[in-house]
């Protein structure tokens with residue numbers, strides 16, 4: 001058992017299926033580790049296809065009663081989850097920080113966001129209205145918004161608990177039941193959240209958690225005929241594979257697949273503020289954020305001024321284990337550490353200039369320094385591929401047209417930022433940037449209430465906001481005939 005001032009973590013964890021804890025069918029377990037040290041924290045059950053079958057069956061069994069629970073009651077239960085998340089915020093943040101590596105104050109903010117998802121969607125439970133359609137005299141036509149059934153949620157390791165809430169909250173208020181498969185690197189917060197769901201009054205089987213690996217538990221879930229809708233956040237490669245698996249059952253998918261997001265800085269911008277936002281945008285959570293500020297596209301006339309500010313900020317970061325609440329923690333796993341290190345080497349080989357960082361501190365754990373590359377050319381791989389680490393690429397551009405062209409000329413289209421004091425230019429670019437979210441003079445300009453998702457390969461569908469409910473509700477049209485006769489006179493006959 002791992003203990004700390006504010007947490008006790010059991011040495012072993014089972015699967016949460018049908019309101020009960022049970023080991024994997026074959027007894028298999030895997031270790032989750034603390035990325036600040038590489039030490040194991042706990043052993044977690046490794047779900048097999050048989051366990052996924054069991055979890056989907058439990059969710060299917062629980063569905064009719066949950067669907068038929070009065071919407072206001074569903075809302076009250078989901079709101080109670082939010083309250084319990086708040087009451088356990090310190091504990092949840094400590095678990096996340098330990099298992100994932102992020103500074104505990106960032107984990108705390110993720111937990112706050114998780115509570116907000118439950119609160120926000122709770123309020124929508126009794127407002128999921130259809131509409132009436134005027135089709136003609138003596139006819140009544142209206143739509144109903146109905147849940148799909150079983151929602152599969154495959155989540156990544158960068159915001160584990162927060163993304164559990166982002167998917168489960170809208171799924172539940174809409175009347176679906178859920179099977180969550182957290183990432184194998186960071187299973188602990190999802191297991192604790194499942195307990196809080198039960199404590200809030202979520203009936204058995206409505207929320208299930210199957211911990212395990214992508215190619216076993218994940219693949220079994222995404223190809224399962226008993227899953228009615230699937231939500232995934234992660235890499236493009238895995239998202240593509242999941243779509244392929246889901247296609248076999250024509251299961252609809254909502255995919256959020258990361259980005260290579262541009263921050264465009266014009267000479268009329270407040271450069272100090274822009275540098276602050278961009279540093280926050282790329283170094284928060286050690287850069288393991290789908291909406292990170294990956295690329296700075298700066299007008300050549302202010303390139304040096306901006307670069308100095310970015311380097312100063314990068315060099316001011318203190319690194320340490322998440323629970324000590326440093327400026328930046330380690331990367332979440334050894335695999336991610338190796339990936340990021342390889343990209344730093346690649347940047348050097350491609351001819352970019354290292355302006356800050358680039359090294360790995362001489363200590364245990366998966367730490368990489370905040371890194372700034374300048375003289376980056378748009379066709380370099382470090383400027384086109386998602387690194388998912390604290391590595392910023394600074395590209396200089398000659399004018400607005402070039403900025404826009406470079407910004408849009410990648411396969412991703414998740415978020416984009418514009419830093420300028422010219423309101424006309426800001427709106428012009430907001431209209432032309434190929435991204436699901438545009439930030440003007442800020443970064444991370446998303447809240448629980450705002451729709452979030454990608455253009456191009458950054459995904460399908462939207463999370464957050466009222467738009468997310470579209471992933472959890474299907475529309476039924478009901479046509480009622482009030483007229484006598486055989487209908488030969490009706491519209492469309």
Ligand code: NAI
Pocket residue numbers: 154155156157158181182183184212213214215217218219220222233234235236238239241242256257258259289290336339386387388
């Ligand atoms: P991944 O996309 O493979 O993993 C995300 C989730 O998918 C995990 O729960 C994993 O177990 C599951 N998964 C993996 N293979 C699966 C399969 N065949 N069927 C069903 N589920 C499967 O991401 P990975 O390998 O951990 O990270 C690689 C890169 O992905 C990162 O370096 C980053 O570029 C990107 N990524 C993007 C995220 C985002 O927020 N959009 C989050 C995590 C990773």
Ligand code: MG
Pocket residue numbers: 032033034035098099100185186187
């Ligand atoms: Mg871990």
